[in-house]
Amino acid sequence: MSEERTTPKARKGDWVRIQRTVLEPGERAEHIPEDTRKVPLEMWAKGFLLDEEARVGEVVEIETGIGRRMKGIMESINPGYRHSFGETVPELLKIGRQLRAWRWEHESGRGGDG
């Protein structure tokens, strides 16, 4: 299959995420760290697609949830949230056991009278 056919396509009214460059590396503020000045200042926004149809990677126009229009490169369609409660951090489990042990020791020290 051609790349054209595998790239996801959105239709007018679909909720999409766009990316645009605000400042190129050469345009960035003077007094910022070297590593930041070397890269562009980028911005991401979400909104309803205004173009009849578009593929991911194309420049599109959107209308945001509060009705503002913006242009940018369409990055995804129906963008969701991927952040989570994370992987287990074993050190936290150790802290939990330690606090439990302290609590029982402490309770018995109080002669069980609460």
Added chain:
Amino acid sequence: MKNSGEYTEVMSRKSEILKKAVGLDYEGFESGAIAFDYEALMGSVPYDLKQIQQIQGETGVGNTPVFELRNLTELARSYAPAGKGARILLKDEAANPSGSFKARRAALSVYQAKKSGFKGVIAATSGNYGAAVASQAAMRGLDCIVVQECYDSHGVGQPEIIEKARKCEAYGAEVLQLSVGPELFFVFLKLLEETGFFNASLYTPYAVAGIESLGYELMVQTRERYGRGPDAVVVTNAGGGNLTGTARGIAGAASDSLPRIVAASVDLRGLNMASDGDFNRKSFTTGHTGFGIPFSVFPDRSDVPRSAARPLRYLDRYVTVKQGEVFFMTEALARLEGLERGPAGNTSLAAAFALAQEMDREQIILVQETEYTGAGKHVQPQLAFARQEGIHVYLGDPAEEVPGESIVLPETPGLIRAREIDVEELKKSYIRHGIDFARQRGGGDLKSLSEKDVEFLMQETRGDRSWVENYLHDFLEEG
């Protein structure tokens, strides 16, 4: 949008744009080369405490409960010398509509925006304040835009900030997410101009006056239950508004003895807040020294011409804690008190745990905020993310923690410390910044600083005349 000419052009019109977007003429408060009339600025809020409480009450903000942390108090006492170990209280600000004390600040800003006829509000924040403004805007029927610094140049976002974007969007706000860099302010100014929305800055008098109700409530609640006010109140410090508003509210709850106001920040010294490479090497996006120190020594670096948040006027002591200590306390708060809050908001709690051990058992130390916990905004994803970014996370002595390289979770609670920041040094630095500020404004011959400037510096640093004049003289000599 791609021309640096536009950047320079927009930035050069900064004060004009801000003036329209706050509906306040700051020039009217200027009174010297360095000085301005701070109390007159605060007085521009046409509401007294009772009216502020009423406005906040309309949207369910405020009147949050105070918890006595019995088990954490006992744990602190088990590491304290005999007779030491103050009672630790916690004001549960997570109980506010948007999950943090920031609802108090947003409530007054958004109310004022609506009353002044603005159609929408904009806030530049990666923190809880965005959600607070979005929530209040939803309640008052205004549009809202939140501008966040969220991603590094590889498109990797801080989980905590991504969660806050989700929360803002849940309230119907438009969220603009940016990569790292202080030029976010340029985007912000352009938006203010394009939309004509209200600048719901954290640093307007409204955003600071809104916190006074917190200070007032905590005094009343503590007195009601214990027959006396707290001996110390610990405030997580970043931009200084939380501390300023709380302290002003406490002072307003007139009392013979006022508590000591202790600022606490997470120690991120060594990391550059504007560095793309450092951005994801920190696990705290606010409440840290990267904001706390610069905003103390030069509050007027904010997004309004004159900041209403002036922490050096109010703080009695300033301490830091390590990232690992705050994560530990977050876990302990859940395990021993059954309260899942923070992590970032538990900075002051970690400090209080250490400070309680210096105080007498009969005394009371109050931690004045909590914040909601959620996906991405939780000990586990934040530590897992740090590990993924190459930070060494381990159990040990937090004194070894190096920001950007390690997070050391205390091996035992006895290792948690509140480490002093030399407040006198901050005050000296404040005077130095004041002189720079006057010079940037083309303030002619600085040797002719007016009496008003000296008096202003005395108020700002709580220094006596000879102390202020001494340092002014030294710094001016240095040139």
